[in-house]
Amino acid sequence: MTKKTWSDRFEGTLHPAITLFNASIGFDIELIEHDLNGSIAHGKMLAKTGIISPGEAEQLVQGLEQIRQEYRAGNFNPGVDQEDVHFAVERRLTELVGDVGKKLHTARSRNDQVGTDVRLYLRAQIDDIRQRLRDFQAVLLQLAETNVETLIPGYTHLQRAQPVSLAHHMLAYFQMAQRDWQRLGEIRARTNISPLGSGALAGTTFPIDRHYSAELLGFEGIYANSLDGVSDRDFAIEFLNAASLIMVHLSRLSEEMILWASQEFSFISLTDSCATGSSIMPQKKNPDVPELIRGKAGRVMGHLQGMLV
Template identity: 50%
Template sequence: MALWSGRFTENVSEFTQRFGASLPVDKALYAQDIAGSKAHAHMLAKVGVISHEDADAIDSGLERVKNRIESGDFTFDINDEDIHMSVERALTADIGDAGARLHTGRSRNDQVATDTRLFAKKRAHDLMRANVALRHALVEQAEKHFDVILPGYTHMQHAQPVLFSHHMLAYVWMLTRDFERLAAAERAADASPLGAAALAGTTYPLDRQMTAAELGFSKVIPNSLDAVSDRDFLLDLDYACAVSCMHLSRLCEELVLWSTSEFGFIELSDSFSTGSSIMPQKKNPDFAELIRGKTGRVVGNLVSLLVTMKALPLAYNKDLQEDKYGVIDSAKTLEDCLQCAAGMIETMQIKPDNMMAQAKKGHLAATDVADYLAKKGLPFRHAHEVVGHLVLLCEQRDCNLDDLSLEDFKAASPLFEEDITSALNLESIVKARTTEGGTGNSVVRQQLDQAKTVLANDEASL
């Protein structure tokens, strides 16, 4: 019979036992469950609810259970339903009545909320470390290939030339925001529900501040109903994971494109590529594609929990058993994706000549030619039209702007002079963009230093 069987005359069926069990999922929280139980036992002894001898027996017994789980010498029985009952049953079998006193003054409702918050804090912290590692890889590539120029795109069409380092730093800033979201999720989980019991608190003189401090929580949740029913902190973590995966998917989409013959901007390492079972020549960016594909599942986990929570009345409901699978999966998936992306970025080969060759196509100097005329007094809209006609001329001749003669330029506008050639030089075009946040070499150097400072501060905070 189940631990709650006193009110029942028969047990659930074998099917409903399996259907209702959360043990296959929440056994991943064994360390958090044992830590919470130890803190609860220490507190019960301090306030005189159980003896110090019982608390000592519980503490040592729980440590033995933990060691058995971690050594693989522990059998999880589906009849235990969840990790809480599994640990308590093993503890009671080991130390007897002292183990049966452990649950005094608490419910599985505040117990699971405590375990889940501890788990969320740890996983958010793990993900922040993985985030930092990928940012290091991106910064290193930006620094190593600082002056390399590639075409910038809008609408997947050649737009203006930019520094490769500037492009890499765009992802660094995305990941910096991801770090902030993960840190916010960690803070959201940093409140103790232990002592809220089932929903209304308890008549025992529990010291909630003591257990919160022992478990590393900065505060206790002030409302017992909210304590056992809140899963906002998991939504925060799910959201942080989903946004971060979305950013990784964008990065990987570019890695896939850049590694094609059509682009040829990079070559991924053999260790982050696969071949074909039929085409000997193939080198496929499978792992970048997998990161892109796994993003959908992580987004789905966020939506799933939102839907689960949307109509739940206070306080605890069995629906909340569905809260853990998605966030466990999302955290593991994001951690793996961050690690994989860092490896791809660290080991990929950059091909500057191919990038520059493409930057010379598509009339990327057009905006600067229009700016040339505007700086000579021609209204920009008129300048835009003049350069548009020059681009059309290039299209008709199948050439680039820098192939046009000075006579061609003067025929379009008498304002053009011999110095127009400087407006067509890609290196000069890039260097001239010195507004804060622009792609000019000098301001990208400042941006790189700024990104490195923020990265160092984030790493130091871990």
């Protein structure tokens, strides 16, 4: 079995079942692009501060970019023996550029490396979701503009209460989406702080420039405390909370679509491209999409609870 990076004081090797149980490569391979970006910034910082030479930094960057191309081409597929994406990248880098590849780990721990990767990944996800919320709002506005004079019953306790404009009803969801968009923006600001340079927990004695690597990665600042830098996951919990609220809002709209499409309500009719049918009940049009959205809401909320505990 391949020797582990932490195993110098161990005479034996891990049991294969424990190796499989411990491995995170099946999950964190999704972080690879961000891991490469973080490593490139770290390598450039090492050269800027004189810890390694500019030539060595260039070798590291070229090797990391080659790994990126291999991954995008489907030719970089590390297995469980690689343990995690960070070790897999470092091992492949050393194969490509030789011993200089080992210098990339100078003044860096997998602790601050993981924290950096997760923040870069989540920052990108937040930007994508915020754009999708804007697209969702555009659809709601279009529906509102064409249904200002369309009246529907407004309900309380599932009993007809007051007539409302369908536009007014749709704009309620527009406002929910606006709060979701704003909330994610606030979380993005707290996510966009660099832990790189915190080391395992107490920093490093190398003369690194944390502000320079943070600037290269587009971070707005750095953690003031190294212990907090490597242990903070508040931003991830905040994101999952915001994601849960988004799913609550989508679940609310989905339930209304399910009710409105029923024969008892008959407010809307589902198009054939957005519904499924039944082999023995041809009159049915099943609202699978909104039903699945409601089901998936529970999964997102479950992730929040999992992170909290």
